[in-house]
Amino acid sequence: MNTSSANLKKIVIEPVTRVEGHGKVTILLDEKNKVHQARLHVVEFRGFERFVLGRPYWEMPVLVQRLCGICPVSHHLAAAKAMDIVVGVDKLTPTAEKMRRLMHYGQTFQSHSLHFFHLCSPDLLFGFDADPAIRNVIGVAQKFPDLAVQGVMMRKYGQEVIKVTAGKKIHGTGAIPGGINKNLSIEERDVLLREIDQMVAWAQGALKVAKDYSVENLEKVIPFGSFESNHLSLIREDGAMDLYHGNLRAIDAQGNKIFDQVDYQNYLDYINEEVRDYSYMKFPFIKALGTQDGWYRVGPLARVNTADFIDTPLAEAARKEFMAVTDGKPNNLTLAYHWARMIENLHAIEKIQDLLNDPDLQGKGLVVKGERRGEGVGLIEAPRGTLFHHYRVDENDQVTMANLIVSTTNNNEPMNRAVQKVAMDHLDGAPEITEGLLNHIEVAIRAYDPCLSCATHAMGQMPLEVSLIDCEGKLIDKKSNR
């Protein structure tokens, strides 16, 4: 698309609000407000791959989780899984694996609840172009107090699960190379069991909100920021959804398998990353399909699409209902992420329920040792999608190479496509570019629950500033919510 022609105006949404991290959107319009280009830019630089070099390998699970304050457990566990390989351990003890799973499901539950209730529910409950003074989490708390309390309590429950498995609600130390550093005491288990039935019920309620919104607004949901794409996730050997461990599966928009049951230690044979000059975030793609056709979605929508089934009964029933909308074919609707996310939320709490009743969690075998290796890859299905950690470690135990492909990076191209699609559908030719119209762009981005920096500082109210600039850089108009 030509972006250098004269008389183009540039709209900048900076920062994008109610997402984790800092990003901005630029939209180039001509004199008749026709959209020429719309892009999501990630404006933060992440230097973790550089400054972990030289550090001892056992620090990685604790060090790299500092990437993020929202889902640090995902980085903690992905690094720990890579370091399991480095210390020569291919199979953990049942106690270690189940403690890690419990930690991870707690993470998924709190992160999905946070996103649904705090970040995206204002758009769904009040409308995309509702008054921004109401269209926020405080507005939700005022008009839907029961729902708001459930959101807070569900997130708290997930954080409590993390605390008893990792030692702290944020940035704990539970997973260590080759295992875990604690088991679950009877007292810790019983505290969590007291509220588990309530959490399952609330997760079902949240799923109903997301499903009802999608079904009742199908005419709006179907075209909104939607496009066909490939989908990628980990998958269990029997085809079940598995958020903690599995092999890689990629499918195309019709559900045909591009590759399946790929050992992720060999991910570099299948995945590559492209660099573009307008973003610090790379653009991953499936090697065999190239940059044009190889991009893919990850996260809840991709995982529900790639899974043959879910191994917990309530979430499986919900998955079947979800897949019926598209006659069993992959769902390629951007707004369907919310529904899929709440199916996963229910799955996570069902898994927590199962694990709390598993006596293996009180086992004594915590760590396994093996023969040191020079390299390890750890993958996990983080709340926002497939997370890759890859390290090389020298004979002195120091890290010599780190490559992290974070979940949101995998969704870079889809988010850009969603931004472009919504801009074309809603802004193109509009007589006036209102805040409500611009929020449509943010709604599309929010559906992916991006963690743009994997940083802690993006929660809460963030300033929204929109500048209308002509092609010569002259400021025509500026609006701010501050």
Place this chain on the structure above:
Amino acid sequence: MSETITFTIDGVEVKGKAGQTIMQAADGAGIYIPRLCYLEGCEPFASCRVCTVIVNGRPQAACTQPIAPGIVVENNTPEVTQIRKDIIEMMFVEGNHFCPVCDKSGNCELQAIAYRLGILVPKFPYLFPVRELDASHPYIFIDQNRCILCGRCVQASRDIDGKHVFDFVGRGPEKKIRVNAAARLADTDLDITDKACDVCPVGAILKKGVGYAVPIGQRLYDKQPIGSDIEANANK
């Protein structure tokens, strides 16, 4: 029998034996005086100054200052606490102490004293020095970023292990710990069972692979503040 000497610490009468330091007498009385370089069994040399007390109006190092009849020692007062906080804060800014990811966290004496003194954020500017790592030894890892130059490893290696693996080199800002080899720790005769491997108060000398094996909540200073063991003597 040794002569009993009576003096006061913060107005409380304390009895010690002739030849004891203020720190030894205070320990016996269950009064905690913070310290970092002091190593039991070795000759104190007052390098860290964290044990500074005010004796009859003058600052002195409690680890080397002998007790005397009737001396008035100020220990837990706002003035002394401020001196110690300044010293501790300078240690933090002189090195690169990233407590959140340090495997010594929870077992670190520097961190524990900072917590005990109520330090939140150092008021001095961080220097962010460029420091070396030595991971060459199969069992021991040296991270100079965290070294506070207390000298415990120097003393332990020389006086207890009889090896002289570590020593100071340089002066002033250039002062650092060096190993007794051309370049690397692996070329010394340091053994994992040496006392020198166990005395570092911070995370500068660590045993490899131990990492975060002790969960949060069960680490040494998770349970009680540093000095609590000494203060328990007060009730005996």
